[in-house]
Amino acid sequence: MKTAVIVFPASNCDRDMIVALEKVTGQKPHVIWHQDSDIPDVDLIALPGGFSFGDYLRCGAMAAQSPVTKKVIEHADRGGNVIGVCNGFQVLTETGLLPGALMRNESLKFVCKDVKLKVENNDTPFTNAYQPGQIITTPVAHHDGNYFADDDTLKALEDEGRVVFRYVDDNGQATKAANPNGSRNNIAGIISRRKNILGTMPHPERLIEAPQGGTDGLGFFESMINALN
Amino acid sequence: MSQTPAWNNNVEITDALVKEHGLSDDEYALCLKILGRTPTLTELGIFSVMWSEHCSYKSSKKHLKTLPTKAPWVIHGPGENAGVIDIGDNQAIIFKMESHNHPSYIEPYQGAATGVGGILRDVFTMGARPIANMNALRFGSPDHPKTKHLLGGVVEGIGGYGNCVGVPTVGGETNFHPSYDGNILVNAMNVGLAQQDKIFLSAAAGIGNPVIYVGSKTGRDGIHGATMASAEFTEDSEEKRPTVQVGDPFTEKLLIEACLELMATDMIVAIQDMGAAGLTSSSVEMASGGGVGFAFNLDMVPQREEGMTPYEMMLSESQERMLIVLKPGREAEAKAIFDKWDLDFAVIGKITDTGNLTLTFKGDVVADIPTKPLADNSPEYDRPWVKQEPKAILGADSFPAPADMADTLLKMVGSPDLCSREWIWQQYDHQVMADTIQKPGGDAAVVRVHGTDKAVAISTDCTPRYCYADPVEGGKQAVAETWRNITAVGANPLAITDCLNFGNPERPEIMGQFVGCIEGMKEACEILDYPVVSGNVSLYNETNGTGIHPTPAIGGVGLLSDSSKMVTIAPKTAGEVLLLVGE
């Protein structure tokens, strides 16, 4: 699987994403600087986490206007796969590639902790390695992960099975206590209508080897390889 | 709009002006001797910051010199921007701790944030990629009216800066005690990873080499000079000089990447961050360190405000700036890197053989100071001190045993000093860079050395009430505790940094605490083969004659050669045996 990781000024989690992709695919991803106007032909483009442009004005707002982002949109429009993790998810909503918006956490505080996610839909190129309804553990680390979409959009997302990850408790219940940021419907990750674009606030790339505390994040990347074959 | 009088560099230097600049009669006399004439206003400002307590360590130097600083694995001890230790395979760990106490009391968010920014720069200026932040915090009593606001602001500021820069904040310590009611302590520590053959020092060299300013533009942040230092005389002249520095972690992150990119080439001769007293301290240290002079054209300094004077430019504490001496002819190549990262890059001068810091502004020479005497002859006091006798021991027998042990245990575990600090460290991204293998909550933080089997263990510790009760024992205990914490996770303790926070050194009791703590630290460091490689001193942490408890915060660093051997505090399975080791 050929991949590319986009780096904006102050994308901090680019190295983490590069390491994860290389580990799983056996190939070094292309690393694309935001000023580049060309992305080589790849199977997957990853928008990593971090604080692109300092999160100034709105998270992901300025990155959405970078020269390279046009190319990401073109790739997505052609049906190419795109993942956006944390700040990457924010960039995807700012470009309109995914619906809704990520707003300030309800607690108003930055939150870094492990959360439980339910894989609501494993019939996607990003979750086929998980069991349906599987509960996995991944870390979140964000100040603005509060997913908002209006009622109609929310209904569509749910009805069409496009909520891929949901914050749940140990019993798989989407409770308020299990929700780290106030997201509507405890939404942690969603997918586009064509199922080629995924946005997730939790960081699967941070949980791919035992010393990191677990390997539940591996399935996310393995799914993509499965989907390609 | 009122008249703007011309700024006067040659204003009469009165006794009052000298006092306003914090210089004693002796210090001013020495200044006259060094210059051979009366100083200009700009020169007065430069002397005043270089010889301030913060920059010159005048009250503490004499005693700091007694600390052990050597070991076979120490590559650079105190004297450089940060300490450097050998961890094998041509790799080095570079680390230091610094205080930002007074600014954090005034503006907790920005005070703490800029503290983090400052210590990051001290580490990456030497060529290290920062890999971990730690912080040691001391607040007043939990029910003191300001504590909640200060705690919230400081934690938010540390998180806000550290998270944005993308360096994990992996541990620290937090205490609450009434002695900090009027003076909180915010000590920020940073640990970075470098290649041993790519370590950068600050001593300037090469007559004619260009001197480059990179990073953010210079504003009027943090200038505490005389009113005549500013060109603007309006009703709101106070407004013109914000005493609080605001940090921009986004720019800092760009600065880190740009500098590391430049460091990967062979273009750098010397590099220094602009910390306290910004352009002044960095240029004087670089020049005097190399035994050379600097000639600057201040018109070239990137400025954020209109009408800045030389005094303001030299004393400004605007954040996120570095000073670089480059090999000749490489300016364009270096500029390309900083253009990519959207950072200001200005050739502001060059190295001369005069040994002087010579500043010109709009065609006039506004300052011309021999740098070696300025740096080397900074005052060194031998302040009177009174040995602090240990307080009477509180034997456990002098207290009745609690009636209800379980209830007492709950009370203790729920007390401010022992309760969980999760509320704090969950506001810090402690996993970014994906190498944190022991998060906050354990005895020490452990971060992998990327791409290797090694890991670094880090702990900050101090028990101020011990230091108050018996400074020598307290100093020993602080060092020993970091040693134990690092050992407990399976690492081999290598060296320490420190932040010595004390009250007013003009009081002999406080100096006595200082001397005592250092004596204790020295003893522990010698016995444990665990030298001091960097550090910081913060004095005058006192309000209305009441000082803080003596707080020599220690930051220890150790190495695990095999990260898979790391140990945690959580029991793994039922039936395990508990062993108590030691008396």
Add this chain to the structure above:
Amino acid sequence: MKARVHITLKNGVLDPQGKAIQHSLSALGFDGVEDVRQGKYIEVDLTETDKDKAYAAVEEMCKKLLSNMVIENYAIDIE
């Protein structure tokens, strides 16, 4: 010319910051606060001297960058 831009959340969009402020004001003893909404206030200094051209330019800026049209409204004053 100076443009004063107000960016506010659309009706129906959650405002965690506004809510938190309302809570805090109440805790501080301020009664009679029915609602609090927090938005952004952005001042843009332009070299443009024609008022209409300035307005048009700033409106473009809002649509392209300053305002997230999914959740926010913008209001522009030129002086």
Add this chain to the structure above:
Amino acid sequence: MKARVHITLKNGVLDPQGKAIQHSLSALGFDGVEDVRQGKYIEVDLTETDKDKAYAAVEEMCKKLLSNMVIENYAIDIE
């Protein structure tokens, strides 16, 4: 009554957000932008019907909570 509060950074204080927005606008092709400053815009709906009392209350709110008096200024309009 409705209070419109503008919170802005004091002169001389660094505005990293404004700086970044200015950069971005320039990158987007908007020329002639000399400066950008970002502040907060807070609307407070009050039950109070007396204009002066409302102003006094909101000023207290600014000093106590809404404005960080160390680095920010406030401006209040009551309508």
